[in-house]
Amino acid sequence: MKEGESMVYSIQNNTAELLTTEQYLTKYPFLCPYQPFVDTIKNHGINSCKADIFSDFICGTLLIPDKRNPAEKEFCLSYYLSKDLLVLIEDKKHINNLETIIEQRKIMNVSSLPQFLFLLAESLIKDDMVRLQDYETHLAEIEDVILSGKDLNMNHSLIDVRRKLLRINAYYQQLSDFGSELEENASDFFSPADIQHFSVLSNRAERLLNYTQFLREYALQIREMYQSQVDIKQNETMKILTVVTTIFFPLSLITGWYGMNFRNMPELRFPYSYFILIGICLIMVIAEIWFYKKKKWI
Amino acid sequence: MKEGESMVYSIQNNTAELLTTEQYLTKYPFLCPYQPFVDTIKNHGINSCKADIFSDFICGTLLIPDKRNPAEKEFCLSYYLSKDLLVLIEDKKHINNLETIIEQRKIMNVSSLPQFLFLLAESLIKDDMVRLQDYETHLAEIEDVILSGKDLNMNHSLIDVRRKLLRINAYYQQLSDFGSELEENASDFFSPADIQHFSVLSNRAERLLNYTQFLREYALQIREMYQSQVDIKQNETMKILTVVTTIFFPLSLITGWYGMNFRNMPELRFPYSYFILIGICLIMVIAEIWFYKKKKWI
Amino acid sequence: MKEGESMVYSIQNNTAELLTTEQYLTKYPFLCPYQPFVDTIKNHGINSCKADIFSDFICGTLLIPDKRNPAEKEFCLSYYLSKDLLVLIEDKKHINNLETIIEQRKIMNVSSLPQFLFLLAESLIKDDMVRLQDYETHLAEIEDVILSGKDLNMNHSLIDVRRKLLRINAYYQQLSDFGSELEENASDFFSPADIQHFSVLSNRAERLLNYTQFLREYALQIREMYQSQVDIKQNETMKILTVVTTIFFPLSLITGWYGMNFRNMPELRFPYSYFILIGICLIMVIAEIWFYKKKKWI
Amino acid sequence: MKEGESMVYSIQNNTAELLTTEQYLTKYPFLCPYQPFVDTIKNHGINSCKADIFSDFICGTLLIPDKRNPAEKEFCLSYYLSKDLLVLIEDKKHINNLETIIEQRKIMNVSSLPQFLFLLAESLIKDDMVRLQDYETHLAEIEDVILSGKDLNMNHSLIDVRRKLLRINAYYQQLSDFGSELEENASDFFSPADIQHFSVLSNRAERLLNYTQFLREYALQIREMYQSQVDIKQNETMKILTVVTTIFFPLSLITGWYGMNFRNMPELRFPYSYFILIGICLIMVIAEIWFYKKKKWI
Amino acid sequence: MKEGESMVYSIQNNTAELLTTEQYLTKYPFLCPYQPFVDTIKNHGINSCKADIFSDFICGTLLIPDKRNPAEKEFCLSYYLSKDLLVLIEDKKHINNLETIIEQRKIMNVSSLPQFLFLLAESLIKDDMVRLQDYETHLAEIEDVILSGKDLNMNHSLIDVRRKLLRINAYYQQLSDFGSELEENASDFFSPADIQHFSVLSNRAERLLNYTQFLREYALQIREMYQSQVDIKQNETMKILTVVTTIFFPLSLITGWYGMNFRNMPELRFPYSYFILIGICLIMVIAEIWFYKKKKWI
Numbered sequence A, B, C, D, E: 001m002k003e004g005e006s007m008v009y010s011i012q013n014n015t016a017e018l019l020t021t022e023q024y025l026t027k028y029p030f031l032c033p034y035q036p037f038v039d040t041i042k043n044h045g046i047n048s049c050k051a052d053i054f055s056d057f058i059c060g061t062l063l064i065p066d067k068r069n070p071a072e073k074e075f076c077l078s079y080y081l082s083k084d085l086l087v088l089i090e091d092k093k094h095i096n097n098l099e100t101i102i103e104q105r106k107i108m109n110v111s112s113l114p115q116f117l118f119l120l121a122e123s124l125i126k127d128d129m130v131r132l133q134d135y136e137t138h139l140a141e142i143e144d145v146i147l148s149g150k151d152l153n154m155n156h157s158l159i160d161v162r163r164k165l166l167r168i169n170a171y172y173q174q175l176s177d178f179g180s181e182l183e184e185n186a187s188d189f190f191s192p193a194d195i196q197h198f199s200v201l202s203n204r205a206e207r208l209l210n211y212t213q214f215l216r217e218y219a220l221q222i223r224e225m226y227q228s229q230v231d232i233k234q235n236e237t238m239k240i241l242t243v244v245t246t247i248f249f250p251l252s253l254i255t256g257w258y259g260m261n262f263r264n265m266p267e268l269r270f271p272y273s274y275f276i277l278i279g280i281c282l283i284m285v286i287a288e289i290w291f292y293k294k295k296k297w298i
Ligand SMILES: [Mg+2]
Pocket: A166, A169, A170, B213, B214, B217
């Protein structure tokens, strides 16, 4: 698309247009009477997928996050759809990508404006399942490492994945609501065939949502397992501490005992009492080790 | 609005009025036959957004909390809507703000009474998304601080945010129910175009609700992470305690041992035994440090 | 109401009656063919709000718990409603209270039997919002005390509030189901205006349910905070133990060391070594305190 | 019912039959074309309540667990219902109980086959509310014991109750689905009056389900409280350990100190230093006890 | 099925075909206009059960996991269904199994193409309930072992079961959505009798889903119990540590005390003081053991 020029597609006597924000505001200053839609375009304030359906037009926004880093936007466009006009508004930076997609997927060859919108939305999510499967692979790796007990520092990776999945979850919920909103409430606008397309889109978004929820529950189970591992490790540390204390405190008491300076301690004077004591101490240590071995503490 | 005078707007042969509690009770003492509505006005007892739909009138309340401190009310008004009359009742303090909003947004230029109510409700939530995004920024800051491990006292900030989000969540649920109640059950009152407006309002409230739920789940994940950090710190404290005990208890036993006062302890008399003991102790300490280093406890 | 006499209200050619269990069983032994309804009356076995809708009559029960102590019943009545007869059955103890309510709220002036039932049900929940707000105030107090860290024994109060809220939650769910059951399935019985009344009742019960759920989630957040406080306290106790152990064990080893009885320990004989040792110990203690101060453990 | 003979009831020109598995397979080998139904009967494989609705017949199973021990079955029967035939298939052991119930409740006096099935299903759950209330009493006892702190071994009872409630929950969900399946999808088979009966059954099952869910949440709150008690006990154990360590370690150091064998320790020679030391030690102990009393640790 | 040959079944003038991926791409290169369906076949990218319903055809995939190891696929086929043609596409490896199932269950004798699809889907899940019951048996074993306290290492088995159940849960949800999608939206394609078959399939999948959810909640309760056991064990370890410390520290202090080298310690010189001390120490130990026995710590 050249500078200052807008893309115009002719769809069965109707028109689909691809405009930058500036072009839209110049060309169609009074097209959409719904004030919040115009405000959103002016403020570049797109933050969700949505469709607001009025009696003579539909307007809304589409936001496609980068699945690998869902806090970043991949595309964000506004659209206005009436009986004979579809306007797509993107900012300057991404508008050429959008044009490429429209041409590669041959979206301009459709038979109605709603189908144009449907095919565009579908193009933008077509590889999502593969990208979500990368998350599953990553989670399985984290699970293996934590289960093996080698590295309990996978917690940070897990937190990162969970935050990303939470954002992706919110996105697919919006997309599914977008599709079903159009499916359910736009029968004045759309032919039954068009409505079936939006039903397919909504179902597809819902399947992606279900898979995301599966991944989130998987991540939650890994976190619970991690928590268990931390608790088990703590139990083991505690057992070591208790074993060490139980072995050394009695011996320590014995040595303290015969370090007392009472004049009249007969044991101190018998010539073999030192060697007898060594024997007693050895027996005590062996008994305690045997006891804790049996208890499986060491 | 001057003292004692009420605002009256003429909407397509019908009337919309803005009244204080006192003005309403004086002017329309028997307007609304639904007793709880009158009680609410008398007691200034507005605590939710709601719509009660009867066969010849709709009455209800709107409560808009201050999003930054949702325990405080920003606006709270009652409304009564019949075929040809819309009455809005606010207390004296905020009624001028309401008048300003109506004039700034040009709400009096609408084509029907329900649309008046719709545009007013929408004006009152128009900047909410931006204010909710402040919560997301705040949560991200709290998360960074906790993840860095610098300060585990962010717990109080987090508790505060969660309490606020819980309240905001309840509010958007009410607003969404308010919109969908009007959308679904008021077809005797409203034209199809009016109903579509309330559908747009309800969807908007639901999107804000979804975003609030996203924020609450984000806050919950941060809390879980915080909990993990507390548990990990405790594990580390425990490890330090165990390492210190395991190193010093055996050495302590040895010193206690040679502090015993048995007459017949041959080691005490050999001239190099003290220096041999120093060597043994050093080896023990080094071996234990090496062992715990390998275990990654220190 | 006098002994042995039943209250009879005439509503637009139809009859509403207020009876004790005994009066009902004597006067209408074969009125209701649905066996479980009769069994419930005979056994005084009312334990929920419900409506069973048959093709020529509706029967059910209403149970209003004491909101401040929801394990206790405030009212529990059975009702039987056909086209021209409404029978309300209460036990002897509370029936006069019911009569008082009917007269104070002027319920006998309604224009249909279903509206009689609606107004009665509404009277019984009219002050509930205020009573629920007492729970919110109580929870806020508990939260403040726990947050301040002064008293961790608020756990018992919190458990008590949570148990009560759980019971209130179940009650409003029943009441909301009762209203929507009548709203949805009783179109053979009720005029559209009557149905709208039951819709208002159901919505009101649902708003109370939503507020109860808000309170329960608030209580849950307080419990989680309490749990965090307990864990943090434990961490602090552990740190004190570790600090004390880390400071005193090395000093203890040193004193044990120079308490050994080897003949050939040159340090013991140097005249200043005792004073050098005092210096070394002081430096060790100061270094450790500085270290733990920096770590913010003490 | 005598050996080899089947029970036959005549309901308004139609037939209801009570058969054992063997009788069914002999008498009606090709009645039901839905293969899984026949397989279930052959394998005695009933494990849920269900209804499969086809265009000319309905078939399914009913499983009634023993509420006091829900892993055991009380009744399990298969049924086949067409326009003019209802067949109930039970195994030999319980079929006489079923016959008794049909006669006691006078189920054979109904006016249609679906009503026969409805009354039978209702008879099988008629005392359930009372049995569920036993669980509530039991849970309240467990709660009291745990709250009193006397016995933390109630955990096993609680686990047992929770497992049973989980199973009962699944059962009422099936029964409620069974009723609403018949209510919603069997309008070709059933008259409106019949359908209203299944609606009453479904609502009744749902109320029992709601009560079960109430009990499960109650059990969950008790478990959380138990968990808190365990954590608080652990905190107290830790405090005792810390207090003991903090009191005895410094005293122990002092005694170790004056057990050192340096030649030049002037304190050892002053005649009153021993008694001064006793004083210092007493002051230290008293100060520490006072400190921990103030901290409410002991 | 021989190499290079495809299975063709004639169903009431219509055709059902069983093809490998290669056969499909050769024989019907332009059959399905929905691009993602063709992409899925080309990439062997089947990862869910789904149905996309368009105005003149239905396409989708079926994935049947191995219930004992649900990360592995047992079958995965694509299907295309129009008014007069049903195409089933499997990869080469499993296509013969599919043929066997079709012949064993006599699926080719049905009266319509949708019923062919229904019977096939049902055959693929017919033994699932039995396989799920194996999970219940396994969970009950794990529970017994953990409850007995013998082996806390069952955690790994439990984690494995929970991961498998999570995957099975997602699968039945898809299958239930698949059935209800066909039931609800395909009335242009299917006769009422066909639709009732898909309703039966959907209900069956939902019952399996409900049972899976029951198993998952059971697993969750076992995990919570496991967590409690870990906490209780830790409490016991802590108590042992505290008891050992409380008994030995005071004795140790006493021995340290009389190991001090003050010149003027009168007790050291009394001839019986050593034996008196032995008595005092014995009394202290006995008192402490009695105290902890009473507290039920040992
Ligand atoms: Mg979300």
